[in-house]
Amino acid sequence: MSISVTRVFDLLKYNLEKFPKEEFVSGKIKGEWRKFSTKKFCETTDNLSRGLTSIGIGKGSRVAIMSANRPEWNICDYAIMQLGAYQIPLYPTLAEHDVKFILGDAEISVVFVADEQLYQKVKTVCAELTHQVDIYTFDQIAGAKHWEELTAIGATLNTVDLETYREAVAPEDILTIIYTSGTTGTPKGVMLTHDNLVQNFKKSAVLLPDNVTHALSFLPLSHIFERMISYLYAYLNIAIYYAESMDTIVADIQFVKPSGFSTVPRLLEKVYDKIVEKGKALTGIKKAIFFWSLALAEKYDINKSWWYNFKLGIARKLVFKKWKEALGGNIQVIISGGAALNPRLARVFWAAGLPVFEGYGLTETSPVITVNHFDAIRFGSVGMPIEGVEVKIASDGEILVRGHNLMKGYYNKPQLTDEAIDSEGWFHTGDIGELNEGYLKITDRKKEMFKTAGGKYVAPQMVENKIKEAPLVEQIMVLGENRKFPSALVVPNFEALKNWCKLKGIEFGSNETIVENKEVKAKFQKLIDEANKEFGKWEQVKQFALLPKEWSIDGGELTPKLSLKRKIILEKNNEIIEKIYKDAENYHPENK
Numbered sequence: 044m045s046i047s048v049t050r051v052f053d054l055l056k057y058n059l060e061k062f063p064k065e066e067f068v069s070g071k072i073k074g075e076w077r078k079f080s081t082k083k084f085c086e087t088t089d090n091l092s093r094g095l096t097s098i099g100i101g102k103g104s105r106v107a108i109m110s111a112n113r114p115e116w117n118i119c120d121y122a123i124m125q126l127g128a129y130q131i132p133l134y135p136t137l138a139e140h141d142v143k144f145i146l147g148d149a150e151i152s153v154v155f156v157a158d159e160q161l162y163q164k165v166k167t168v169c170a171e172l173t174h175q176v177d178i179y180t181f182d183q184i185a186g187a188k189h190w191e192e193l194t195a196i197g198a199t200l201n202t203v204d205l206e207t208y209r210e211a212v213a214p215e216d217i218l219t220i221i222y223t224s225g226t227t228g229t230p231k232g233v234m235l236t237h238d239n240l241v242q243n244f245k246k247s248a249v250l251l252p253d254n255v256t257h258a259l260s261f262l263p264l265s266h267i268f269e270r271m272i273s274y275l276y277a278y279l280n281i282a283i284y285y286a287e288s289m290d291t292i293v294a295d296i297q298f299v300k301p302s303g304f305s306t307v308p309r310l311l312e313k314v315y316d317k318i319v320e321k322g323k324a325l326t327g328i329k330k331a332i333f334f335w336s337l338a339l340a341e342k343y344d345i346n347k348s349w350w351y352n353f354k355l356g357i358a359r360k361l362v363f364k365k366w367k368e369a370l371g372g373n374i375q376v377i378i379s380g381g382a383a384l385n386p387r388l389a390r391v392f393w394a395a396g397l398p399v400f401e402g403y404g405l406t407e408t409s410p411v412i413t414v415n416h417f418d419a420i421r422f423g424s425v426g427m428p429i430e431g432v433e434v435k436i437a438s439d440g441e442i443l444v445r446g447h448n449l450m451k452g453y454y455n456k457p458q459l460t461d462e463a464i465d466s467e468g469w470f471h472t473g474d475i476g477e478l479n480e481g482y483l484k485i486t487d488r489k490k491e492m493f494k495t496a497g498g499k500y501v502a503p504q505m506v507e508n509k510i511k512e513a514p515l516v517e518q519i520m521v522l523g524e525n526r527k528f529p530s531a532l533v534v535p536n537f538e539a540l541k542n543w544c545k546l547k548g549i550e551f552g553s554n555e556t557i558v559e560n561k562e563v564k565a566k567f568q569k570l571i572d573e574a575n576k577e578f579g580k581w582e583q584v585k586q587f588a589l590l591p592k593e594w595s596i597d598g599g600e601l602t603p604k605l606s607l608k609r610k611i612i613l614e615k616n617n618e619i620i621e622k623i624y625k626d627a628e629n630y631h632p633e634n635k
Contacts, residue, residue: 048245049214050237052125054277055085062280066257070113070285071295079114091122092208093200094193098153098177102127102211105149105220109133109142109165110157112264112285115181115190117273119155120264124237125205127212130219131232132265134603135161136596141230143168145222146176148455149232153177159184214238220454221267223406232454235267239409242447244275246429250400250416251279251303255375259301261286266604267410268380272305300371305378308385309605311399315388316514318366320539336362340394341387345420355394363395376400380410381604383485383508386423393420401425403485407463407470408432409448413483424482434483435469441489442476443469475502491609493524499581501529506582510574514539515567518594520612521584522620528585530623532616533567534593558589586623590616 046057058067058081069078079087100106106123108130110116123130131149133142135157145151146168154169154176156162162180169176179190197203218237222230258281262269276283281303286295322333336358343355367374377392377399384401392399398417403425404410412434415426428434432446445468452460464470475487487502494500503521506529510519517536523529537554540563544551551557558564567589575583594600600612613620 048241048278050124050209050212050216051218051240051274052121052209052212054274055088055121055125058277058280059085064280064282066282066284068114068117068283068285070115071287071291072113074287076284076298077114079118084114084118087194088118088121088125089205090194090197091118091190092126092197092205093203094195094197095122095126095128095153096203096208097196097200098193100126100128100153101208104128104153105131105151107131107133107146107149107151107154108265109135109137109154109161110181111135111288112260112269113157113181114285115155115157116264117283119190120270124218125212126208127216129217132219132221132270134263134265136603139164139168141222143171145230145232147172147174148230149220149222150174151176153179155179155181155190158182162187212237214241217451221265221406231456231459233267233406234451234454235406235409236451239448239450240271240274242431243271243409243411243429244278246431246447247271247411247414248275248279249430250414251275252375252417255279255281255303257282257284257299257301259284259286259292259296259299259304259371261289261292261295262305262307262381263603266381267406268404269305271410272378296371300373302373302375303377304374305380307381307605308379308383308388311377311379311384311388311392312511314370315391316536316539318369319514320542323542332361337391340391343390343394344422358394359396366395367397370397378402378414380404382606383425383504385508385512387512389422403483404448405472407450408444408472409450411448412444419482421479421482424479424484426483427481428483434478436476436478437471439489440475440477440486442472442474442483442485444472445469493522495523495529495581496525496527497581501582503529506574506578506584507531509577510571510584512574513570515543515570518607520607520609522609522613526624528627529582530620530627531571531584531587532590532612532619533587534590535563535567537593554591558591564589586627588616588619588623590619 046053046060048054048057063081065080066078067081067084069076106128108116108119120130131151154165156165156178162184165178180187181190183189214237216237217234218240219235220232222232258276260269260283264270264273273283284299286292325333339354339358374397377397379399379401389399389401400414400416402411402414404412411429412432413426413428419427432448435443437443449470473489474485475489476483476485487504492500492502501523506521507519510516515536516533518534520532521529541551549562571584571587596603600608602608
């Protein structure tokens with residue numbers, strides 16, 4: 044009998060029946076690869092499910108996972124969901140107050156944590172809660188309950204009929220509650236159903252080529268983007284390999300030699316910047332060929348002349364072949380999401396024979412709304428809606444979405460749900476965009492747009508993305524709410540900047556001294572002036588400040604999705620911002 048996938052856990056029987064393999068899910072932990080065959084994975088999952096029933100977990104129970112990517116994450120995920128319980132992912136770097144809020148709000152009774160550090164964090168938080176929470180660890184930790192204690196118990200419970208639990212779960216039942224940190228405020232629990240995810244990975248599956256057989260994964264499973272993709276991989280018979288950490292990606296790519304991976308634009312930007320830095324270090328004919336190839340790649344389009352394609356063939360043999368080798372040599376597709384990808388970067392990667400499918404979605408939409416792919420691509424857009432999803436633009440430019448991917452609502456927040464989803468079933472994304480021949484283009488976040496003192500609206504992301512094209516710029520935030528003109532806080536790419544200083548014979552010491560250097564400031568002024576040419580006078584960045592320290596998740600300036608927490612950045616840099624505008628009053632009378 045053929046297995047039909049209508050609930051996410053159906054993927055396990057589907058894989059056992061259609062394509063069982065020796066390496067189904069693998070993860071590198073402390074330098075060692077741990078590999079699960081399909082059979083071992085499914086047996087372990089079933090044993091854990093039975094073990095969970097012994098501590099009272101069943102339909103409607105709440106179980107959390109707080110861990111970096113590893114096979115145990117997936118085993119726990121499937122073990123929880125096939126009992127009809129809700130799985131609540133906790134991002135490992137969440138602050139204690141957020142962990143406490145989520146554990147209380149979702150009434151979580153069991154938490155799986157990866158290591159000692161997370162165990163201590165969750166243990167401290169649980170001591171402050173009014174209800175009992177059991178903690179199990181993936182690593183062996185003295186004094187802590189280990190997750191395999193539950194699988195061992197489960198292996199003895201042959202009388203527990205898991206099929207009874209599975210049959211009680213309907214496609215429209217809740218699979219997970221995902222708390223989104225957002226850029227401000229208390230986390231909101233997004234309720235997603237089995238059907239939300241199943242429809243999303245089925246409708247996205249048609250976009251991937253057949254020759255994707257094994258994938259490297261490093262984006263956090265606690266986000267819906269990578270989690271949905273892990274289900275998509277299982278649906279398409281693609282083996283998953285989890286990188287040990289962001290620091291080991293280069294070595295892990297060379298070991299796995301993946302045919303695909305998903306990423307955020309920031310990582311692609313870093314890969315590109317490193318390649319360009321190496322290109323600048325070349326000399327003579329090699330340097331000339333490198334930059335000729337790069338210029339050619341920036342003009343890439345799907346439908347180019349035979350002459351362009353002939354030249355591109357040469358560039359691929361001489362230059363881009365090495366790019367492919369650096370990513371393992373087998374890449375068929377890269378999936379990019381989470382933020383806007385610079386169109387120039389997309390063209391360059393496609394030209395190099397590394398197709399990047401840029402998509403768009405939110406946690407509330409499970410997540411995919413639109414995506415570019417081989418049959419439908421337009422650079423500068425986030426593609427067309429997947430089958431079964433409708434998109435329209437409201438009168439104020441906001442992107443509205445309706446379809447099978449839309450969440451059930453925000454947990455315990457009916458008023459917020461009503462604000463987000465209107466009476467006709469349209470979800471208001473908070474993003475501003477435009478539709479052109481079916482292709483969606485994101486132009487800004489509705490809440491991030493600001494109005495200058497002159498009453499002009501500025502979409503900061505468009506300006507930021509243009510200035511970020513310069514390899515010397517690592518991070519940037521454009522601001523100017525109720526001010527006379529837009530200004531910017533800029534974090535340089537210090538590695539590239541120090542190399543530039545060496546070439547120019549500029550002495551430098553710490554990051555703090557380098558950002559105060561007059562020649563460095565003049566260089567950044569030039570870069571910003573160049574980018575400003577693309578924008579109207581009211582949108583142009585008139586003043587800026589260079590900051591000595593990169594923004595980070597740990598520092599509180601970025602969300603786990605690497606979006607800017609604009610409010611926090613404004614608060615932390617208030618004195619610098621006030622100085623920017625005070626100095627402008629004194630020295631630039633035209634801005635008065």
